[in-house]
Amino acid sequence: MSFCDQFVDRTWGRRDTFYDGPITTHVSSADPYCPDLRRVLVQEACELSITVHDGGTVVVIQGPRFSTRAESKWFSAMGWDVINMTGYPEGYLARELELCYANISLITDYDAGLADDPTMPAVSHHDVVAAFNANNASLRELLFRVIPLLSEEPECRCHSALAGARG
Ligand SMILES: [Zn+2]
Numbered sequence: 232m233s234f235c236d237q238f239v240d241r242t243w244g245r246r247d248t249f250y251d252g253p254i255t256t257h258v259s260s261a262d263p264y265c266p267d268l269r270r271v272l273v274q275e276a277c278e279l280s281i282t283v284h285d286g287g288t289v290v291v292i293q294g295p296r297f298s299t300r301a302e303s304k305w306f307s308a309m310g311w312d313v314i315n316m317t318g319y320p321e322g323y324l325a326r327e328l329e330l331c332y333a334n335i336s337l338i339t340d341y342d343a344g345l346a347d348d349p350t351m352p353a354v355s356h357h358d359v360v361a362a363f364n365a366n367n368a369s370l371r372e373l374l375f376r377v378i379p380l381l382s383e384e385p386e387c388r389c390h391s392a393l394a395g396a397r398g
Contacts, residue, residue, distance in 0.1 A: 233335075236264055266387060268381070268387075269333045271377055303342040329389055
């Protein structure tokens with residue numbers, strides 16, 4: 232599992248703010264995910280012997296189309312670690328609502344394949360569902376373990392995201 236700490240938005244046409252007027256509101260997305268929540272998730276995932284990638288960037292593509300080989304190569308060259316279709320805008324909307332939110336990415340495939348291994352097949356919907364189902368038990372176990380550990384009064388800055396966001 233990857234617990235990304237950054238995203239790149241490559242989507243379009245999605246409603247992505249609760250504050251489209253009349254008051255101008257600019258909520259920072261410099262650090263879009265809750266660092267404290269990620270820390271607990273990583274710690275407990277390690278305790279469960281889940282393979283963990285702590286941090287990284289998820290590029291959120293529009294979908295439902297999968298990437299071309301050229302796009303996949305570009306994403307990789309940019310240093311983006313995970314490709315996803317649903318991670319935006321939900322994380323940012325959570326930030327606008329001053330909620331703690333973390334990214335948990337279940338790695339299901341190699342997108343359009345590996346550039347240096349032409350025998351690696353491109354992703355299929357079938358493969359994604361199969362890999363997701365194989366990871367689902369671990370994810371469920373992780374969530375049931377982490378949720379009781381979370382403070383009702385977190386000390387992170389998520390809960391003051393609107394401070395200074397308005398003129
Ligand atoms: Zn938080």
